[in-house]
Amino acid sequence: MTMTLTPPAPETTPAYEPSSLDVASLLGVNLTTELSPFEACLDPMLQAIIANKNADFSALSLLKSHSAERFMALGLPNRKHQEAWKFIDLKPLVSKPLPAVQSKLEPCRLPYRLEKALKLPVTLTVCNGAFPKDASPKAAAPWMLFSQLEASVQTAFQQLLTEKTTQESDPFCVLGQALAEDIWTLDLPANTTLEKPLVVYVNQSQTSMAFPQWAVLLAENASATVVVSCSSDAQLQAYIQACATVELAKGATLNWVYLVNHTSENIVQLLNTRATVHEKAYFNLFAVNASNGALLRHSMEVRLVGQEANATLNGITLATGKTSVHNHVRLTHDAENCQSSQIFKAVVGDEAKSEFDGSIFVTTNGQQTDAKQLSKNMLLSNKAKAFARPWLNIDADDVKCSHGTTVGQLDEQQLFYLVSRGISPDEARDVLTLAFVVDLLSQLENVAGVEALKAECLALFQEKLAR
Amino acid sequence: MKNQTPLLQIINLHAQVANGGQKILNGLNLTVNAGEVHAIMGPNGSGKSTLSKVLAGHPSIEVTEGEVLYKGQNLLGLEPNERATAGVFLAFQYPIELPGVNNTSFLRMAYNAKQKANELPELDEAGFAEFLKTKLPLVEMKDDYLHRCVNAGFSGGEKKRNEILQMAVLNPCLSILDETDSGLDIDALRIVANGVNQLMSQDKAILLVTHYQRLLDYIEPTFVHVLAQGQIVTSGDKSLALELEEKGYDWLLPHSQQVEVAV
Incomplete structure (x- = not known):
């Protein structure tokens, strides 16, 4: 089955309304009249994308x-009203403006x-x-x-x-x-x-x-x-x-x-x-x-x-x-x-x-x-x-x-058991921490070609715990 | 006296459950020389397991008074892992299961920790596998135990054998076997006892905590001590164990002070 792409009828670009209430509650500041730095940064980008729709009917532009x-x-999620976002602090995202995507390949x-x-x-x-x-x-x-x-x-x-x-x-x-x-x-x-x-x-x-x-x-x-x-x-x-x-x-x-x-x-x-x-x-x-x-x-x-x-x-x-x-x-x-x-x-x-x-x-x-x-x-x-x-x-x-x-x-008893064998308390903690996840990591061994990832992940975890 | 310094000297040891709990050891004295096997017997709640825990440095017990010298040095000042690398080994009454921790890796980690602390060369995986192969026959263990997780899903007898395998790998000077015979059938008891006997030598000592005389048929003690109410109330040679088997502990205890403490 094929789908033909018909140019949509020209329409006015919807004005972007900031979800100011949500952002204000996220940031804990009064932003009722202002966009958050994140939204301020997105706004022109989204406007341009919508404007581009009528100039270029490529599959990507339409999408x-x-x-x-x-x-x-x-709109941006609201922690108070949306259960899924209840425990997520978006502050690191919405409080700082970031440069747009770089098209140049570094x-x-x-x-x-x-x-x-x-x-x-x-x-x-x-x-x-x-x-x-x-x-x-x-x-x-x-x-x-x-x-x-x-x-x-x-x-x-x-x-x-x-x-x-x-x-x-x-x-x-x-x-x-x-x-x-x-x-x-x-x-x-x-x-x-x-x-x-x-x-x-x-x-x-x-x-x-x-x-x-x-x-x-x-x-x-x-x-x-x-x-x-x-x-x-x-x-x-x-x-x-x-x-x-x-x-x-x-x-x-x-x-x-x-x-x-x-x-x-x-x-x-x-x-x-x-x-x-x-x-x-x-x-x-x-x-x-x-x-x-x-x-x-x-x-x-x-x-x-x-x-x-x-x-x-x-x-x-x-x-x-x-x-x-x-x-x-x-x-x-x-x-x-x-x-x-x-x-x-x-x-x-x-x-x-x-x-x-x-x-x-x-x-x-x-x-x-x-x-x-x-x-x-x-x-x-x-x-x-x-x-x-x-x-x-x-x-x-x-x-x-x-x-x-x-x-x-x-488990304190498990820790003591390891330590009583001469293993240092820090190492014992790492061993038990890795033991907690190792059975699940073993499931990677069931996927052909990625068996080695188990050892790689364990090494990664070990490094991270040692930091 | 073969050596000038005893391997272990316990002087007036008082200990209680940590954080102001029940008092369990009340002025215990004991001297263990190299080449000796000491059996510690006594009724339930007399403090046998507590003594083992104090020597290994278990955090649930707090020493309030007294001294413990290991090769003339203050043992109580060492962290539990330092005690182990110095050559003190506790075979647990109830060995702990470590799901997710491979038995061979665990043994190698313990072995290398001791080697490192004593500034001796550590073994890589292949080298350790070779080394371990020589130790397995001691406890009549099959290879497949090594690929399993430490004690996870092991039977009572397998767990105890695994304890003795650890003892074989770490080659300690002072081994404390905390009711290693409990929960063992006759064959397993024989295997475990044989393993222990083979590991014993003139420069080592064993503290054998047990309820039953039967273990002493296999591992012959130099001395037998009876622990009651946190003190050693009587000591003797092997014949004391036989006497206890016959008469029980009652004749050694002042009845009015008999206490039941489960630790």
Whole structure:
């Protein structure tokens, strides 16, 4: 099926109304007549995007203007009235203006370590939000690389993304799409299996805003593994708004691994993962976060819409310093006989904060659902905070659903046992902290090609704990 | 007296549960020389496990008075890990499970901590694997225990054998075996006792805390002490254990002061 793009009738650009009330409450100051620095910085950019809609009818421009309008309709979130944002302090984001995305590709420090660990070359590098323009798909296998939206088979993606944008309720998700330079697509034909994982490296080396976006379409029985590694240089300030939109056709399998490890404490990264999983398809998300950044929110929305669809969402967070990490999951069972499993573990030290807010929705279509959800948290200091909010919302009557959460500290008896064998108290603490997450990390060994990430993550955690 | 300085000297030791809890040890005195095996027996609540904990430096017990000298040095001034690297080893009555911690890594970490503290060369993974292979037969343990997590899902007997394996790896001068025989069937008891006997030598000493005479059939004590109400009330040779087996502890205790303390 093809969709023709008809130029929309000219219309007046809607005036951008600042969500002044929300910002005022976020900042604790009276801003009723002024835009926050963040909004002031966004305003002209969004206006330009909408204005550009009528001048250029490319798929990307249309999608961007559609997203910009959607953002304006949604406005910035309000902590008082929106449950999902209750524990998120957006101050690090909205109080400081940042330069717009740089279209110039800066030379990036290459992730040698990751390449070495995985023994794989990086497929795609996103530097300061800019994608390489010359990374053209290889003729022999056009789907082997991500391609730019304009260069890929546009129609399917544009239709998918437009539809998603209309339904999207997360303002930052649509904002990212509005401001993105491009959207990178992976279009895998039916019955194709990518033998090796695709490695995407998102690096931030200068103060700016960056909006990396991916759209992934796997046709019937296709399968792929994608590893996305995000890092940044020390001390710089940045806002990264990334989004992955995934559509898995019947029998397709996608493993998606996130490895977020920002060195800088001034990074705000908002991550969105949106997946629709059809019959007998499998979406396996593994998110590892060892970031020092000020704020990281990962919003995951997964819909199981075909019979026997399956989703696994696992997350490990190691939050230290003053980091604030939020994992938000909305998982919907909208077909019979679907399975889902979520395990999120967080180790929180110093003055860091971690939140897990996970909902399982089972619609009336979701008979024979088997859904599990678990959030386990370990607090390493008296000032560390962990919030866990597991929700179940079930409208079907024949389902198996479980959810649970634990919050604890290092076990004194275990610590003494290690110490009584000559191991120093500091080392003993590290050993037990790593032991808390190691069983979940072992699940990476089940994904072909990324087995080495387990050791890499453990090394990363060890370094971070030693700091 | 073989050595000039005893390996362990406990002088008038008083101890209580930390933070002003119940008083458990009331002026305990004990001298242990190298080459000796001392069995500490006594009724429930007499302070046997507390004594083991004090020597290992468990934070739940607080020493209020007295001295403990290890090789002539103040043991109580050392942190628990320093005691271990100095050669003091406690085999736990209830070994702790460490899910997520690989047994071999744990043993290597402990071994290297001791080597490092004594300025001796540490072993890498391969070197340690070789070293460990020589220790396994001591406790008749199979390789697969090493790949599992420390004590996690081990049976009672396997946990105790794992304790003795740690003892073999760390090669301590002073070993305190806290009711290592409890929960063991006869075969496991024999294996554990054989392991301990093979690790014993003239420059080492063992403090054997036990309820039952049976262990002493396998590990022959130089001295047997009866601990009651936080003090050693009587000492003797191996025959004392047999006498206790026959008569119980009652004849040694002043009834009016009998206390029940569970620690």
